[in-house]
Amino acid sequence: MSNPENTTVELSCGLPPGPEFSDLATLAEECGYARVWIFGSAPLWEDPFAHLALAASRTSRIGFGTAVSIPSERSEMAMASSIATVARISGGRFRVCFGTGATARRTMGRAPLPLKMVGEYLSAVRGLLEGQTVTIDGSPVRMLHAEGLAAPRPVDAQIWLSAFGPRAIELAGRVADGIIGQHPHPTLPTATMRAGTVLEPGEHRESRRVREAVGPWRAVAYHEAYAIAGARAVDAMPGGARWRAEVERLAPEGERHLLTHQGHVTHLTERDLPLTGFDGGFPSMIGEPDAIRAELTRLAGRGVREVIYTPSGPDVARELTTFAAAAR
Structure with a gap:
């Protein structure tokens, strides 16, 4: 899908859950990022929902998302309750994206989850958030939170899917509100991830x-x-x-x-x-500000709705600040 008339794209950022997350989320809000997506992998990082709640309480505008949540790390009910908590604290600024846990599960010697299982999990979580009674492990279950103990159902939170292959893209069209992927979905809003850094004047891209x-x-x-x-x-x-x-x-x-x-x-x-x-592998945006803006415009023209910038290295605050400035 392409949209030559659309030359703008939302700029968000992706960060790991750790001691600096809420400080960096606050900085991202000051820099004008649309959303902070938090990484999710229990063997690698701290609990994402705890950090989302803290960051949401320290900010007022910026949105939040998970990139990505993994069904095998929380039961359907625990996940629904976690989503409802962050949705309430953030005032509806939250969306959750699920994936098969490719990296997280491989760090434990396991294969990624089957897409069929992910689809069933998403459907159950969505039903719980809408206040429905759903069947899990053969039993009917429902969010029973009394008035005043959680946001009333339905809970205001979008559900997205990490979709990179044709089967995941097809599944997303049935169960998701949007995707994170490399190519724009034919019917759903699409966010894509990019690493990178803004070059200083005269700096070589392999410095x-x-x-x-x-x-x-x-x-x-x-x-x-x-x-x-x-x-x-x-x-x-x-x-x-x-x-x-x-x-x-x-x-x-x-x-x-x-x-x-x-x-x-x-x-x-x-x-x-x-x-x-090795200048290859994960898609990256490396260049001076004009080149960064040109690449964002190109992605928007392809139909990408949102670019998730994923800074890394020893000075993430510098990367967030300079990238946001370059994108303006």
Whole structure:
């Protein structure tokens, strides 16, 4: 889908749940970001809903979302109650996006969830938030929160789906209000994620600062290649064989999933450092302000509704501030 007449796009940001989240969410609001999407992976980060509640209480305008919530980490009822809590505290500024848990589950040696299971989970959570009685594990269940103990049903929160393949895109059309994906959905609003950094005047795109700023996202390509396709795939990438050899030296075969995604999208391990010169993998926006604005305009013309900027590196506050300024 393309929309040549649409040359604007919402600019949001994506951040991990951790000690700095609420401070960075406050900064993002000051910088004019439309929304903060919080990452979700129990083996890697703290609880996202606790941080969302804190950030929501410290802000007044900016929206929030999860990118992404994983069905296997919370029961349907626990998830509905968590969503209702953040929706109430934020005054309706919250949407939740679900995914199959590709990275989170692989860090525990498990496969991503089947899409069918994700679809059933979303439908149950939506029903609970609407005040319906739904069947879970063979029993009828409903949100029983008394008046004054939770927001009244229906709870005001959109439900989105992380959809990158054709089956997920088709499922989203049936169960979701929008998607996070690489390509615009034919009928639903689409947000897409981009790493990157704004260059200083005269700065080279492969300077040490740039490599440190985007390095955690560049390393993701190696992590995923090894986790999904194995040794041959990662060995074909620049520096991949050496990276793999270090992982396999440090852990026996049954425990390598504990190291593969270490520092995922936030930090670089010693074995990841040489990979920062690989300019590929996760989509990134690296350039001076004019180039950043041009890329945002291009994405809007393709039909992307929202760009989720995912800063990383040693100075996330700098990245948030300069990117927002470049996008204006």
